[in-house]
C-alpha cells in the first residue's frame with residue numbers, strides 16, 4: 001500500500017503540504033458515516049490516546065475523545081493541570097515522558113506557544129497540537145477546511161473574511177496558511193490592535209497569496225463567501241484595560257447577514273460576537289463545523305497512529 005500521509009506529528013499547519021490536507025479531508029469524508037451513526041470501527045483497537053489539556057477545552061477535547069472511541073481505541077489524561085502532578089511542580093518534560101509510557105499518541109493543549117513542538121522533540125510517540133497559546137491550532141484548521149469544502153465543494157477561489165482577534169487567535173493563524181495553499185482570497189478584518197502578525201503576512205506575500213486588511217467589516221461583507229468570526233480572547237491580553245477598549249468590536253447579527261450570499265463560521269466558544277438570532281438561520285454553520293471535528297480528528301488519529309505502528 002502506498003503511504004500517502006507520512007507526517008509523524010501534527011504540530012503546525014505549515015508542516016502540511018496541500019496533498020496531506022487533501023488526504024485528511026478525503027479520509028474524513030469516508031469516516032463521516034461512522035461519526036454520524038451508532039457505528040464503530042476497530043481500526044485503533046488496543047491503542048490509547050494520552051490527553052494533556054493544560055488549558056480549558058470543550059470541542060477539541062471531547063471530539064478527540066469521541067473520535068478515538070469511534071475507532072475502537074481508548075483515552076487517558078487530564079483536563080486542567082490541578083488534577084495532575086504538574087500541580088506538585090512536575091515539569092512538562094517529565095509529564096510528557098509519563099504519557100509516552102502509558103499511551104500510543106499524545107495530544108497537548110497548553111498556554112505556551114511552542115509547547116507541542118517541545119514535547120514532540122523529547123517523546124517517541126506521535127504528538128498532536130490541540131492549541132499552543134497564540135501559536136497554532138492545526139486540527140481546527142482541518143475541520144474548518146472540511147466544513148468549507150462540504151458547503152461549496154471547493155476551496156479554491158472562495159473569498160473568506162477572518163474577523164476579530166487575528167493577533168492572538170491561533171485558529172486564524174493556522175487557517176490563513178491553509179487557505180493560502182488552496183488559493184482562496186482572504187480579508188483580514190480586525191481592530192488595528194489585533195491585526196494578523198507581520199510574520200504571517202510576510203509568509204503569505206512570499207507565497208503570492210491574495211489578502212486585504214481592513215478594520216471595517218462592511219467594506220467586504222458583500223464580496224465574501226465565508227464570514228469566519230473569532231472571539232476577542234480576554235485571557236490572551238496582557239492588559240485588561242486594552243481588552244475592555246476592544247471587546248465587542250464586531251457583532252454579527254441576523255440584520256447584518258440577511259440577504260447576503262455567505263455562511264457564518266466560528267471555531268467557538270463564542271461570547272457575544274455572534275448574536276443568537278443567527279443560530280436558527282441558513283447562515284449558521286458553526287455548530288455543524290464543531291461536529292465535523294469528529295470525522296476530521298478520526299482521520300488524523302487513524303493515520304498518525306497507523307504511521308507509527
Ligand code: CP
Nearest residue numbers: 057058059060267268
Ligand atoms: N475550537 C476550539 O478549540 O474549541 P475548544 O476551546 O472548546 O476546544
